[in-house]
Amino acid sequence: MKKFYITTPIYYVNAEPHIGSAYTTIMADIVARYKRMMGYDVFFLTGTDEHGLKILQSAKKKGKDVREFCDELAGKFKELWKDLKITNDYFIRTTDPDHEETVKFFVRKMVENGDVYKGKYSGWYCVHCETYYDEDEVEEIDGKKVCPVCKREVKWVEEENYFFKLSKYNEPLKKLFEENPDFVEPEFRKNEMLKILEKGLKDISITRTTFKWGIPFPGDEKHVIYVWVDALINYVSALGYGRKDSEKMKYWPADVHLIGKEINRFHSLIWPAMLMSAGLDLPRKVFAHGWLTVNGQKISKSLGNAVDPREFVKKYGNDVVRYYLVRDIVFGKDGDFSEEKLVNRLNADLANDYGNLLHRTLAMVKKYFNSSVPSPGKSGGMDDELKKRTEETVNSYIELMDSLRLTEAVEKVWEYISFLNTYFDRERPWILAKEKNEERLSAVLYNTLEGILKVAMMAMPIMPDTSEKVLRRIGFNEEIKPEPLTSWGVLKSGSRAIHGKPLFEKIDVKKLKKVAEVKKLEEKDNIITIDEFGKVDLRVAKILKAERVEGSEKLIKMEIDVGELGKRTLVGGLAKHYTPEELVGKLIIVVANLKPRKLFGIESQGMLLAAKIGDKMKLLTVEGEIEPGAKIS
Numbered sequence: 001m002k003k004f005y006i007t008t009p010i011y012y013v014n015a016e017p018h019i020g021s022a023y024t025t026i027m028a029d030i031v032a033r034y035k036r037m038m039g040y041d042v043f044f045l046t047g048t049d050e051h052g053l054k055i056l057q058s059a060k061k062k063g064k065d066v067r068e069f070c071d072e073l074a075g076k077f078k079e080l081w082k083d084l085k086i087t088n089d090y091f092i093r094t095t096d097p098d099h100e101e102t103v104k105f106f107v108r109k110m111v112e113n114g115d116v117y118k119g120k121y122s123g124w125y126c127v128h129c130e131t132y133y134d135e136d137e138v139e140e141i142d143g144k145k146v147c148p149v150c151k152r153e154v155k156w157v158e159e160e161n162y163f164f165k166l167s168k169y170n171e172p173l174k175k176l177f178e179e180n181p182d183f184v185e186p187e188f189r190k191n192e193m194l195k196i197l198e199k200g201l202k203d204i205s206i207t208r209t210t211f212k213w214g215i216p217f218p219g220d221e222k223h224v225i226y227v228w229v230d231a232l233i234n235y236v237s238a239l240g241y242g243r244k245d246s247e248k249m250k251y252w253p254a255d256v257h258l259i260g261k262e263i264n265r266f267h268s269l270i271w272p273a274m275l276m277s278a279g280l281d282l283p284r285k286v287f288a289h290g291w292l293t294v295n296g297q298k299i300s301k302s303l304g305n306a307v308d309p310r311e312f313v314k315k316y317g318n319d320v321v322r323y324y325l326v327r328d329i330v331f332g333k334d335g336d337f338s339e340e341k342l343v344n345r346l347n348a349d350l351a352n353d354y355g356n357l358l359h360r361t362l363a364m365v366k367k368y369f370n371s372s373v374p375s376p377g378k379s380g381g382m383d384d385e386l387k388k389r390t391e392e393t394v395n396s397y398i399e400l401m402d403s404l405r406l407t408e409a410v411e412k413v414w415e416y417i418s419f420l421n422t423y424f425d426r427e428r429p430w431i432l433a434k435e436k437n438e439e440r441l442s443a444v445l446y447n448t449l450e451g452i453l454k455v456a457m458m459a460m461p462i463m464p465d466t467s468e469k470v471l472r473r474i475g476f477n478e479e480i481k482p483e484p485l486t487s488w489g490v491l492k493s494g495s496r497a498i499h500g501k502p503l504f505e506k507i508d509v510k511k512l513k514k515v516a517e518v519k520k521l522e523e524k525d526n527i528i529t530i531d532e533f534g535k536v537d538l539r540v541a542k543i544l545k546a547e548r549v550e551g552s553e554k555l556i557k558m559e560i561d562v563g564e565l566g567k568r569t570l571v572g573g574l575a576k577h578y579t580p581e582e583l584v585g586k587l588i589i590v591v592a593n594l595k596p597r598k599l600f601g602i603e604s605q606g607m608l609l610a611a612k613i614g615d616k617m618k619l620l621t622v623e624g625e626i627e628p629g630a631k632i633s
């Protein structure tokens, strides 16, 4: 049996899964299901990337233990894939002990091959953020270099790190790209990589010593392995590389690494170089798809458009969402997710073109053949053209799916549906019934059903539940194999057909718009959900220092202690109500995750809460003693 190994990127758990990560995983699932249908032995891998400083910080921000934080988010990804009926064969986490074992083994191989050396890594360092910045990344305020994130002063540091001799692989990589013109797709993504190779690759630092949340470097445990090196190795650690349970290594090399365009460099240059260094075969293809926007905007938490795909699945069904994504967003290019466009696809392509064809065919089978699949009857009319068209469609579908041109493949299937509708209309079975031409009536209905069978099979990887339903309704109850797709006349006469309800229900676009308007009104009324409220990080803080802001009658500048979140500067309009001396030592309540803003040239990193009526104002405080930084919930 031919094997096929496909991977998604492993998702970074510093944020919850959204429609963007779902898109990549659904596309990989479509390919995996297609290959299984075509008789391949498929291994489909997805998982989560859980090491590194950013994760540590995200956990800290939520006041959670980092391991607990990772468990929680990895769980959310797993749950989403289950809800979306993703058929991954394995889910890898980079915090799995097995993965750690493989990573150490892999890195030792690179060391043994003479590709790792100790060197000096230098850059600007922010102690607060535990992050290095290049010269062009730091900002300057009052002649001081400051951190671009927290605006604290940065210092120049040099750190001893281990480096990977990536430069050594510049030429071998060029050769790889020359000999395998399809190694990176789409082509314009490949050209970006070629440009980098033209400039020449520099060696890269592959360890860190400033934090511990990672896999220790074998032989020098002061260092942890750089998160990207750790993450890329997941593609072989999931197969047991370098371990006792390595029988799944039969799937290596990967046939496709499916990724987003922003991580192409890591997969198309660094990863193959690492594999060459460790002496492993190279993946056959890296496919970088584009970015998804939502209603024309980049997906981001702060824009509030990081939509949960489940919301749409609940409303329209899993298959409809899958169909929409693969059909409307050209696979490989950037695309936009819009509910209105989804509804248009549902109404036109699914309910009208596909659903109606099935419905009216089965209605006639019920009426004239007592719901039993008719015999192939007598050939005539457009029958030959239909058979020719079927063969052409199936062939190009297979070719397109094999070369990952998923959108074009689906377009071919819908062109074919449209042809089936034409065939049905031109052969006019309702007239044949009136004329009592049973031989032709039976042929036209049989042929249409056989055509629908091809559609259901070709759509199987995209809309698995719908396809199963359709096959059952047209009386096809056999195992799914490639043969029924590539040969004509597989439907058995006499099988029981089921008329049933329409396949898809149309949605009233006008009604949909009204619902959206009502939602907007609710937002205007200041109704928020508990999730929205949960976004506000309220903390107890202690006022350490307070002074009036020069040139302002109202403002007081304070230094506050927010416990684990550190010390911060806060500016508040308190001068008419409190003297600075009265404020020092008070425990107050602050919004800790408010975007910093400047007041009289001073950046206020948060907001304090106070009760106000008329011109009377009192600070909110806590009853009794509690540590600064305590969370309010």
Ligand SMILES: [Zn+2]
Pocket: 126, 127, 128, 129, 130, 147, 148, 149, 150, 151, 152
């Ligand atoms: Zn910083």
